[in-house]
Amino acid sequence: MGELRKYEDFQGKNRDKLLDRVAEAAELFKETKTLAFPTWLYGEPIGRLFKVEVEDAPNFGDTAYLEMDSARTAFLSIDMQVDFCGKNGYVDVMGYDLSLTAAAIKPIKNVLNAVRGTDIKVIHTREGHEPDLSDAPFNKVLRSKIIGNGVGIGDVPANGLGRLLVRGQANWDIIDELYPIPGETVVDKAGKGAFGSSTIHMILKNLGITHLVISGITTDVCVHTIMREANDFGYWCVLLKDATGATDYGNYEAAVKSIKMQGGVFGNVTDSQRFIQAVDANLKASCC
Amino acid sequence: MGELRKYEDFQGKNRDKLLDRVAEAAELFKETKTLAFPTWLYGEPIGRLFKVEVEDAPNFGDTAYLEMDSARTAFLSIDMQVDFCGKNGYVDVMGYDLSLTAAAIKPIKNVLNAVRGTDIKVIHTREGHEPDLSDAPFNKVLRSKIIGNGVGIGDVPANGLGRLLVRGQANWDIIDELYPIPGETVVDKAGKGAFGSSTIHMILKNLGITHLVISGITTDVCVHTIMREANDFGYWCVLLKDATGATDYGNYEAAVKSIKMQGGVFGNVTDSQRFIQAVDANLKASCC
Amino acid sequence: MGELRKYEDFQGKNRDKLLDRVAEAAELFKETKTLAFPTWLYGEPIGRLFKVEVEDAPNFGDTAYLEMDSARTAFLSIDMQVDFCGKNGYVDVMGYDLSLTAAAIKPIKNVLNAVRGTDIKVIHTREGHEPDLSDAPFNKVLRSKIIGNGVGIGDVPANGLGRLLVRGQANWDIIDELYPIPGETVVDKAGKGAFGSSTIHMILKNLGITHLVISGITTDVCVHTIMREANDFGYWCVLLKDATGATDYGNYEAAVKSIKMQGGVFGNVTDSQRFIQAVDANLKASCC
Amino acid sequence: MGELRKYEDFQGKNRDKLLDRVAEAAELFKETKTLAFPTWLYGEPIGRLFKVEVEDAPNFGDTAYLEMDSARTAFLSIDMQVDFCGKNGYVDVMGYDLSLTAAAIKPIKNVLNAVRGTDIKVIHTREGHEPDLSDAPFNKVLRSKIIGNGVGIGDVPANGLGRLLVRGQANWDIIDELYPIPGETVVDKAGKGAFGSSTIHMILKNLGITHLVISGITTDVCVHTIMREANDFGYWCVLLKDATGATDYGNYEAAVKSIKMQGGVFGNVTDSQRFIQAVDANLKASCC
Numbered sequence A, B, C, D: 001m002g003e004l005r006k007y008e009d010f011q012g013k014n015r016d017k018l019l020d021r022v023a024e025a026a027e028l029f030k031e032t033k034t035l036a037f038p039t040w041l042y043g044e045p046i047g048r049l050f051k052v053e054v055e056d057a058p059n060f061g062d063t064a065y066l067e068m069d070s071a072r073t074a075f076l077s078i079d080m081q082v083d084f085c086g087k088n089g090y091v092d093v094m095g096y097d098l099s100l101t102a103a104a105i106k107p108i109k110n111v112l113n114a115v116r117g118t119d120i121k122v123i124h125t126r127e128g129h130e131p132d133l134s135d136a137p138f139n140k141v142l143r144s145k146i147i148g149n150g151v152g153i154g155d156v157p158a159n160g161l162g163r164l165l166v167r168g169q170a171n172w173d174i175i176d177e178l179y180p181i182p183g184e185t186v187v188d189k190a191g192k193g194a195f196g197s198s199t200i201h202m203i204l205k206n207l208g209i210t211h212l213v214i215s216g217i218t219t220d221v222c223v224h225t226i227m228r229e230a231n232d233f234g235y236w237c238v239l240l241k242d243a244t245g246a247t248d249y250g251n252y253e254a255a256v257k258s259i260k261m262q263g264g265v266f267g268n269v270t271d272s273q274r275f276i277q278a279v280d281a282n283l284k285a286s287c288c
Helices: A002-010 A012-032 A098-102 A105-115 A138-147 A200-207 A219-232 A249-263 A272-283 B002-010 B012-032 B098-102 B105-115 B138-147 B200-207 B219-232 B249-263 B272-282 C002-010 C012-032 C098-102 C105-115 C138-147 C200-207 C219-232 C249-263 C272-282 D002-010 D012-032 D098-102 D105-115 D138-147 D200-207 D219-232 D249-263 D272-283
Strands: A049-055 A063-069 A073-078 A121-127 A185-189 A211-217 A236-245 A268-270 B049-055 B063-069 B073-078 B121-127 B185-189 B211-217 B236-245 B268-270 C049-055 C063-069 C073-078 C121-127 C185-189 C211-217 C236-245 C268-270 D049-055 D063-069 D073-078 D121-127 D185-189 D211-217 D236-245 D268-270
Touching: A012 B138, A049 A272, A063 A211, A063 A236, A063 A268, A073 A105, A073 A219, A098 A236, A105 A211, A105 A236, A105 A272, A121 A200, A121 A219, A138 B012, A138 B249, A185 A200, A211 A219, A219 A236, A219 A249, A219 B219, A219 B249, A236 A249, A236 A272, A249 A268, A249 B138, A249 B219, A249 B249, B049 B272, B063 B211, B063 B236, B063 B268, B073 B105, B073 B219, B098 B236, B105 B211, B105 B236, B105 B272, B121 B200, B121 B219, B185 B200, B211 B219, B219 B236, B219 B249, B236 B249, B236 B272, B249 B268, C012 D138, C049 C272, C063 C211, C063 C236, C063 C268, C073 C105, C073 C219, C098 C236, C105 C211, C105 C236, C105 C272, C121 C200, C121 C219, C138 D012, C138 D249, C185 C200, C211 C219, C219 C236, C219 C249, C219 D219, C219 D249, C236 C249, C236 C272, C249 C268, C249 D138, C249 D219, C249 D249, D049 D272, D063 D211, D063 D236, D063 D268, D073 D105, D073 D219, D098 D236, D105 D211, D105 D236, D105 D272, D121 D200, D121 D219, D185 D200, D211 D219, D219 D236, D219 D249, D236 D249, D236 D272, D249 D268
Parallel strands: A049 A268, A073 A121, A073 A211, A121 A185, A211 A236, A236 A268, B049 B268, B073 B121, B073 B211, B121 B185, B211 B236, B236 B268, C049 C268, C073 C121, C073 C211, C121 C185, C211 C236, C236 C268, D049 D268, D073 D121, D073 D211, D121 D185, D211 D236, D236 D268
Antiparallel strands: A049 A063, B049 B063, C049 C063, D049 D063
């Protein structure tokens, strides 16, 4: 009975209230092509509202806009570590072409230049394991050892800077070009994702974040996993497609396309130029 | 000092112990091409050890074997709901070709036929929201409303069986062909993933699961998200590539390929025939 | 080096910024005895700011005030189910004096009367397990069976309304006096806590909650566990000490006292009268 | 339909199977007063089975035994940091009597002496925040600042060893007497609890842990929170009541008592002597 009493009965009120908000926002979208910042939910902006053009939304071929509050937006630079894009790091040892992941460096640098000095928050993530590998699943270490021909997570490769994917090692740290500056935040995580095993829930809450502008490597692995998790918890996500890269170009392309399915099943996609343009036009003049 | 005293100093012992286990398992892999069930970690098998052939592991073109304990293996059928593969369900309303997701039905049915009667556990998942949509993020509902031309999550489509993706509605439930039978487990989840917002940690622990054989829809969305999460927490995952489908064939193909990168970055890939063959050859004769 | 470069170096800026905010808020507290709603973090209020008097804060014997935004405040009624305060429910079968937990009913009813009609959100929780007990740990069920003299979780006690702590059973549901009305939200959870295994992260985020006014049963078990989790994630919590009860009066008293240690280690404590007074004085006149 | 078809119908099989296991274990408990290690769930022991006497179980005044597999048991030493039991650490600055928390040191040392050299795993936890306080909720820092008379989390107290509760500071680290030795594991956490915001899920899984023997400080705060979380996820927990301490003796006593309610609502309680006795009698002779 509990179950029955509940269903459809008293819950209609909340559902209808939400669906009214949704209908209203969908109507506004028709007119403005904008996923507007919902002040009914988050309150008035703390920083400045601005829009970024996103592609293939809601349908492939369409252009739309995502509106954010600068003070509640975080620019996320995921795993730009030597291990994923530098010489003798993890990805290099695994035998992949570094140019694919390194391609993200310049666009990310450009975005950092644009957002530094505004009230957009900058968050960097690093994948890595405790020096004793206590947080590294056996199968993860084993598979890396097999594919690395005897050199996997926790091992030091020939000419390497240190143990692969181990915290505190030079190869594990963020590359010099994109190294955090004072005022930026770093999230350390042991997995591809972060929400189930790091302090990222707290960090995003402490910073008051509602929107995530995502970059980093690799597109189909860590970037996609974090974007999926954040999207599941209701964060508005947008990927900068040129500020990311994968170990395989086809996987990169499909990862980008997959986001756009179902009207944006994991969020939206744009590129660094459009985001920088939006930042420059709206936040640079008078900000902070 | 704490930090310094810790690093490299006393943690070497644990690391070396794990790396020894890994080296041993990698050596065994060289000889046998098998990712053996690690009894040092899980103990002696509770059911029966058996192997399934997996493809493109560790490198593309290679064939390997994943060994599991039948009693600690779960066959996962993800989101085989009317909403994702049936007429007038969510995916149909979104305008996608149902044949792509429905293609998974027959292979899953075949696997269910094979594992039912063995001690492999069967777990079904369902994506859906509370009738009041309390657990549905605003942006998720809004994006579905826009792409569905006014009919999104929580709405009843023309000729629909009920409110889209809402728990308790006929369209939200598992399709008749694959409906759970007594002894099987159902996990309800509100997101694409499950580990951060459902009881799946408990359920897998209560069942004693170490290995997950994964099927369901859609490949690049819910299937991949759950596989990523499970892999991050150390579960051994293997996808049955013909027992899954996406709303776009290219996305399906890339999702399968992406798993195989880095020697199996999210686990392994095989197909329903090879898995059924392994079950039939090893578990059917004398089991349970 | 990564580790070293990070520490104390570039992170000082964020730390100093936060500590400045904290120093400012502490200064304000000295003057006003108020833990003010931090608009720098959450933005301007969406509803109306109001204060509730809290006791023994920061030190025992002191009185202070907690300020909240009505629209971002949730009143939490925890586990007011037949199983925890009704005849032949779980707690009754375990042999405890129902009057201790039932004492919370009237104060909660009074608070519900006060907040209904305002923009404060109302959230009810229910502890319970799937009918197949898939989410019930073996040791939990076993211990209940032993202490219940053969009648534990999942069993039907003599003269019981259904299986103890099982979803869908009459004894599992919320008692009639406090049953949710349209517009209120219900969170189902399998454990004492909720944040690691339910959709509560999403629900609080979807409602935009920053402050939790907590009531329910039992004080030292589910109430305290949820308060601890919410506090860890940064929610501002305040317990209504007369709107809660435990199976042992000493445990109840200590649970209340424990919250007040370290200046409010899990939040603050007040009672239903003071909260109702604050609601009536501030929100009733013109609201919603 | 979906919901209806599910309830009571096909789920009875799993429920009955579990309840049969439970009835069998409860019957065994009647005869042996032992919560036996469930081999049907975990498999044969990897190490050696041994029993520890626990008190007030199932009822106050009763004595029972908890059986564990040494190789799947972890001894947990929670937050034995300078900040919680040393001079000029956090608890000292907050104004509490250090002798209450320091009382746990000697019993923990005794247990460490007993278990070192066996295959019981040792895990230490540390509470602390990133140097930039990114993972420290504003209200937590603020409350510490107010109660500390201007010296809170992130500040350096007079004659202090460093910033309070900040990772990498001498006061944050584990006290010398109980410092980890090679082969032991350290879990860093930002909250009172750990399961929602650290890698503890992975760490316990990587070590194959089923049973937790718990010590540390403070009893009613971090020790209880972690015990509650672990218990919710199905770990078997037992507290060593003399190897723990709180900032208030009454809170300590109630925290211990609260565990024993409902036949062991959060696990069991014993003391260091009984645990050491069990270790010495069973694991020392021939082990490892």
